[in-house]
Ligand SMILES: [Zn+2]
């Protein structure tokens with residue numbers, strides 16, 4: 444019944460999140476998203492490459508821009524400036540939506556749909 | 571979902587930074603590979619029947635380079651004998667994983683692999699060097715040693731050519747860095763697609779015009795396995811700043827990368843400008859702007875217990891090297907004492923072993939290729 448299926452989310456985050464969105468328990472209208480981090484970006488999220496998350500989607504449109512801040516508040520483990528910059532990802536991090544370049548889909552303005560798979564790949568690590 | 575700009579009827583999966591085209595996976599592979607082929611043939615990078623070592627780090631660039639080189643070699647019948655060449659710096663937890671990735675490349679692409687270690691080449695691992703010098707300047711050592719290690723490896727394998735995975739972003743970054751440093755001599759040659767370090771073995775950069783974004787996307791769509799962890803010692807190296815500046819500019823206009831490379835290529839240094847003349851190192855024969863090359867200076871410093879030798883100005887280095895020559899019998903007490911940064915510190919100290927000459931465990935001249943370990 445909980446809208447977040449993340450293992451490492453803590454109580455503080457849940458209550459913040461519930462406060463911001465006005466929802467706490469939602470079962471029917473969850474937006475299920477698979478997040479993947481690679482190319483070195485996984486280091487920023489505790490070396491866990493895959494994160495299955497769900498958001499309450501009733502009366503709320505989620506864009507990737509919203510998702511980025513959610514990631515910052517909930518799963519980024521260190522140095523958020525290495526992930527986020529000026530409301531988008533830091534240049535050098537590639538984003539794919541269902542295996543397609545997010546630059547083809549209006550980047551931060553893309554509206555998430557259930558079962559979307561969002562992949563973040565750092566190009567900044569190792570040569 | 572936009573459709574492919576080639577009008578093949580498929581959905582696009584990527585926006586090309588170089589052209590702005592939206593391409594499907596198949597058309598992207600075709601464009602990516604044929605552009606590298608075009609770069610290779612236009613610059614005549616390889617002669618048929620030659621042996622080419624591919625510098626393999628296990629990272630994205632060299633993994634993609636090895637994959638594409640194998641593919642193009644077969645597709646266009648270059649008639650090249652391809653090898654993977656890896657350097658093991660001896661950094662715990664860094665190379666262990668990346669060397670496994672290189673071994674994976676070896677198996678996947680069915681290419682012979684040679685691994686050379688710093689320990690074999692220089693008598694020191696990077697871990698041991700860090701223990702001497704601390705973390706501040708170790709990238710100087712690592713970079714200088716790595717450059718020569720590849721050349722020595724190329725000799726050992728008797729290759730005709732050494733191919734490295736430098737991509738367009740790397741080269742634009744190097745142009746920026748040399749401008750910021752005011753290094754006119756390097757600025758002049760850093761954009762060359764073929765360079766010669768004085769040993770007659772050309773170093774070539776087949777990915778010179780290939781964007782980093784496309785390399786990563788190519789590896790992703792082709793499911794190529796590569797290793798990606800920042801060097802544990804270099805989270806904030808100077809290059810990182812040039813890199814972020816470039817990435818910020820690329821976000822505004824991706825063509826800036828090609829423009830910086832073109833600017834670097836067309837830049838001509840006035841014939842009257844004074845550039846450092848290049849010569850061969852008197853100790854190891856490597857091309858150098860000084861009598862003694864940087865690697866030999868650093869090595870001398872390490873072996874004499876003066877690990878910071880060679881980090882500073884080259885004029886001071888010459889003086890210090892001369893002093894070492896004169897004080898050779900005195901310096902053994904300083905060996906392993908990294909607090910001694912200056913030859914002057916030594917002169918006041920009494921030598922504990924009464925002038926024994928057995929200070930230097932590795933004579934540079936003795937580092938011959940026969941001693942290298944080949945896996
Ligand atoms: Zn197409």
Ligand SMILES: [Zn+2]
Nearest residue numbers: 851854863866
């Ligand atoms: Zn030398």
